[in-house]
Amino acid sequence: MNAGIPPLVQDSGVPFDLFIQALTEQLDKAQAAMALKARVGKLPLTFAVKEVSLDLRAFVQMVDDDLYVRPAGPGDSEASTIKLALTTITKPMIEENAIDFKPEDPRLSLREAFGDDKDSEELQRRLERIGVRNVQQLSELRRTAGADVIARLARLPVNRLQQALMTAAAPRVTRVEAPIDAARPDTRVHLTSPLLRAGMLPKVRAAGGMVPVVEAQDGSLVLAPLAGQLGCEAEIDFGDGELGRVLLEAGSVGSLAPRAGDA
Incomplete structure (x- = not known):
């Protein structure tokens, strides 16, 4: 040598x-x-x-x-x-x-979606080999290809992938804005989820009634709940049979029910 x-x-x-x-x-x-x-x-x-x-x-x-x-x-x-x-x-x-690098949502990383254990880093590396580098890309691939295809291409355990997909897509309340003045007396609740898409208005229900949606963008939603709906669990119908649930309070992390085909 x-x-x-x-x-x-x-x-x-x-x-x-x-x-x-x-x-x-x-x-x-x-x-x-x-x-x-x-x-x-x-x-x-x-x-x-x-x-x-x-x-x-x-x-x-x-x-x-x-x-x-x-x-x-x-x-x-x-x-x-x-x-x-x-x-x-x-x-x-x-x-x-070249690869289109996008900043990862600081609220949730791929590693956090897989859980904080010794295998999460290896599972993240397997996704990166097929071009998935953030939660947004994972959710988009799930919507276009399906969980079974992702698991097969990335050689991931299906159960761990399903768990990560559900965690990544679950609705989250990022902040609650109190009324500013008499011109806008309602409280605004800001939600995020990769399943939210501009032009696709989800149905939101809480406390037995519909929750008004005042703004819908890619990945985010702004609600104007009634006083009796604040703090209650809201059900969000994303379409395609996917239902999310989250408490209408600051910092709340919700859950997602799988589609019939992914169950």
């Missing part, structure tokens, strides 16, 4: 994605240096790297579901050969093909 290779790299190697990132970072520096030379020197013609091809001799292994590569040293005849060909990509191409 080459003595110049750090001991940690000699033992396990480096994650394959970090290797690619380091390689492209070096190419970015080379490109920036060539651009600077052209601007300062006012060269009418210069050179650029169009493609890079590498044949890397290395050992490949899996460590905690991550792919690691360990460079081969002199005399390592059993190493594999990894062929890499890098080409250029423009900014519009990056924006078109």
Whole structure:
């Protein structure tokens, strides 16, 4: 083994994605240096790297579901050969093909949806492998593909997935606004749930009567309950047979009844 290779790299190697990132970072520096030379020197013609091809001799292994590569040293005849060909990509191409990162709802994370135990992080990693990185994406995939498809693709236990889906979609009261003045004498109750969609007005009942809905957006709902409905349990009909229940009081976390097909 080459003595110049750090001991940690000699033992396990480096994650394959970090290797690619380091390689492209070096190419970015080379490109920036060539651009600077052209601007300062006012060269009418210069050179650029169009493609890079590498044949890397290395050992490949899996460590905690991550792919690691360990460079081969002199005399390592059993190493594999990894062929890499890098080409250029423009900014519009990056924006078109890159992952659309969205901030996760701070009120509930994927890990919290699975419960705070030793398996939750691994279950979250399995969802990330199929592109699910937050609760909103999980709820959207459930609505379009169904829980059975998610469980099969992500190799998740169906019961744990169902539990996470129910927790993620349960209605929550984020805040209760007291009346401002005589012009608006009613109290406003703000609810959130990934099942709420703009243009789809859910039916809300509490204390034997309908609860007025004054605003409905993606993921949120504003109610104007009557005085006798405050603090009571409200039933929210999201449509498609899904029913949520939550107390109309600040900080309340409700529950969700499954659809007939998901029960």
